[in-house]
Amino acid sequence: MNKSFASWVATLAAALLPWVPVAALAAAATPTAALAPGEALHPQEGDFVLHDFHFASGETLAALRLHYTTLGAPQRDARGRISNAVLILHGTGGDGHQFLRPQFAGVLFRAGGLLDPARYYIILPDGIGHGRSSKPSDGAHARFPHYAYADMVEAQYQLVTRGLGVERLRLVMGTSMGCMHAFMWGELHADRVDALMPLACLPVQIAGRNRMWRRLIIDAITADPGWQHGDYRHEPTAALRGAAAILLIAGSAPALQQRQYPTRDEADARTDAALASILDGLDANDLLYQVSASRDYDPRSRLGEIRAPLMWVNSADDFINPPELGIAEREVARIPHGQFVLLPVGENTHGHGTHTWAVAWQDYLRELLARSAPGD
Numbered sequence: 001m002n003k004s005f006a007s008w009v010a011t012l013a014a015a016l017l018p019w020v021p022v023a024a025l026a027a028a029a030t031p032t033a034a035l036a037p038g039e040a041l042h043p044q045e046g047d048f049v050l051h052d053f054h055f056a057s058g059e060t061l062a063a064l065r066l067h068y069t070t071l072g073a074p075q076r077d078a079r080g081r082i083s084n085a086v087l088i089l090h091g092t093g094g095d096g097h098q099f100l101r102p103q104f105a106g107v108l109f110r111a112g113g114l115l116d117p118a119r120y121y122i123i124l125p126d127g128i129g130h131g132r133s134s135k136p137s138d139g140a141h142a143r144f145p146h147y148a149y150a151d152m153v154e155a156q157y158q159l160v161t162r163g164l165g166v167e168r169l170r171l172v173m174g175t176s177m178g179c180m181h182a183f184m185w186g187e188l189h190a191d192r193v194d195a196l197m198p199l200a201c202l203p204v205q206i207a208g209r210n211r212m213w214r215r216l217i218i219d220a221i222t223a224d225p226g227w228q229h230g231d232y233r234h235e236p237t238a239a240l241r242g243a244a245a246i247l248l249i250a251g252s253a254p255a256l257q258q259r260q261y262p263t264r265d266e267a268d269a270r271t272d273a274a275l276a277s278i279l280d281g282l283d284a285n286d287l288l289y290q291v292s293a294s295r296d297y298d299p300r301s302r303l304g305e306i307r308a309p310l311m312w313v314n315s316a317d318d319f320i321n322p323p324e325l326g327i328a329e330r331e332v333a334r335i336p337h338g339q340f341v342l343l344p345v346g347e348n349t350h351g352h353g354t355h356t357w358a359v360a361w362q363d364y365l366r367e368l369l370a371r372s373a374p375g376d
Contacts, residue, residue, distance in 0.1 A: 041109055041117060043100065043124075044070045047132075048163035050155060056296075059145035066159050067132035069096040069124040071109060072117030074166075083374075085121045085166040087185075089156070089178030091200075091355070093290050095131025096124030098356065107358035114365050120170065125159055127152045127177075129289050136285035142230020144289065149177075149297045153184045161192075171369070173197040175355035176320075183299045186306035195372035196310040197365060200318060200355035202327045205298040210320055213250055214291045217243045221288045230285050237279075243287060244278040253317050253351030303334040310335055311368035313361045315343040315354040 046068055053064035074082040088099055099105060108115040115122060126133040128147045136144040145151075160166045172193050174182035179201030186196045206214070220243050221227055226236030248271070261267040312332060316323050323342055332340035341364055343349055348360035358365075 041071055041100065041105065046070070046163075048159045050158055053151075053155070055145045056148050056150045057146045061134065061145050063134075064128065064155060065132075065134045066128070066155050066163075067096075067126040068159060068163075069100075070164075071122040071124075072120050074121045074164075081168065082121065082164075082166045083168075083170065084119060085123060085160070085164070085169050086115060086171045086173070087123045087125075087156070087160060087169050089125070089172070089174035089181045090127065090130070091176030091178055092294075093130065093287070094175075094178075095126040095133075097131070099124050101356070103357045103359070107362060108365075114362055114369065121166075123160065123164065123166075125156055127181075128155055129286060129293065136230070136289055137283040141285050144285070146292070147289065148293050148295060149180060149184060152293065153181050153188060156181070156185075157189060157192075167192070169193050171195045171197065171372075173199065173365075174201075175199045176201060176352065177294070179355065180294070180297055180299070183303070183306070186308055186310060187299055187302040190305055190307045193308045194374070195368050196306070196308050197368055198310070198312045199361065200314055200321060200352055202314075202321050202325075203299045203303060203331055204327055205300070206294050208325075209322075213246050213320075214294065217246055217291050218288060220246075221284050224284075227284060230288075232284065235282070236284050240279055240282050240284060240287070241275070244275050244282065247278060248274055250319050251352050252319060253349065253353070255317060255345050256350060300331065300334075303331060303338075304336065306335050306338065308337065309368060309372040310338040311364050312338060312340045313343060313355075313364055314340075315345070315349045315351070315360070317345045317349050318352045318354070320352045 048066045048068065050064040050066065051062065053061045055061070072084075075084040077083040088096075090096060090098055100109075107113060109117055109122070111118065128151060129135045129144075134144075136142065138144075160169065169192060172182050172185045172195070174180070174197075176199075179198035180203070182196050182198040183201075183203040185193055220239045221236065224236040224239035226232055226234070227239060257267075261270050312328065314321050314323065314328060321328075328340045328342070332338045341361070343354060343360055348354070348357060350357050350360075354360050
């Protein structure tokens with residue numbers, strides 16, 4: 001299976017950051033030891049197929065496969081409706097499995113954790129073009145429909161409602177691209193969500209430097225003669241090396257990396273390791289589509305329609321969403337029950353990838369769950 005851009009932030013964490021045992025992460029949050037992912041989580045896998053799926057571009061796909069992972073089991077209220085479903089949405093190039101890593105699952109999905117599977121029915125979909133869901137590298141290459149965020153959210157909605165029978169979600173949480181999808185869920189399906197927790201994004205059109213680095217990746221791929229308009233037999237390595245270098249910087253955490261790689265030789269060694277990890281299994285078409293999918297994202301005009309309590313968390317060392325823009329502080333005022341938190345740079349922040357290190361923001365999740373509890 002192609003790794004694609006699929007976990008470049010997670011790959012970065014593995015390649016650039018020292019390994020932190022699950023128990024150490026858990027100890028930072030609670031004295032109770034965490035269980036290793038897969039040891040007691042018992043994830044279930046499935047595929048939901050949407051037939052004759054129509055994309056916003058006007059293209060169609062006869063059978064769109066959406067892969068998903070679930071933890072826990074549905075619980076029903078007095079009316080027989082599932083009442084404990086939590087939808088967690090991954091970032092660009094990621095997949096649902098990324099949330100089974102220790103820094104996330106070892107903190108939240110453990111026994112007694114805030115999202116203990118004994119209490120919640122947790123849904124982790126692979127977005128269109130990602131993971132084990134339908135994507136260009138399955139065989140269609142550049143003839144695969146040009147999906148956008150609206151298509152991804154619609155497919156998620158169909159999976160949740162038609163595929164899994166969930167009418168209302170207790171929580172929608174998302175990281176990076178999933179953060180942007182969470183804002184869209186709050187607008188498009190305001191009556192289906194009890195609480196929203198977007199992590200590491202901005203709810204405005206992708207412009208400025210954020211658009212520029214994405215455009216550089218797109219141009220690097222499409223300008224490489226080896227791309228062959230998407231019909232390559234061998235990956236266009238030069239383009240992918242350039243793309244990997246951009247991703248390396250976009251996911252960086254300056255203060256953390258300066259502490260951990262204080263010499264030139266250490267920094268060079270980690271850079272080589274990170275680039276090799278990112279390139280391993282990267283598919284040019286998958287990456288191109290993933291980065292291009294954000295092209296029409298712009299939820300700003302409808303932020304006032306979000307009715308659910310919303311806890312929005314960014315970190316101050318995020319290259320992709322730099323705090324000096326002041327966008328979050330301005331836009332949160334448009335959300336009726338919205339709250340924005342900017343995490344200061346510290347031992348628990350990891351640049352843009354802070355969104356997956358739950359120990360950094362779990363207290364805010366606890367607050368959100370409390371203020372959105374049924375009956376409040």
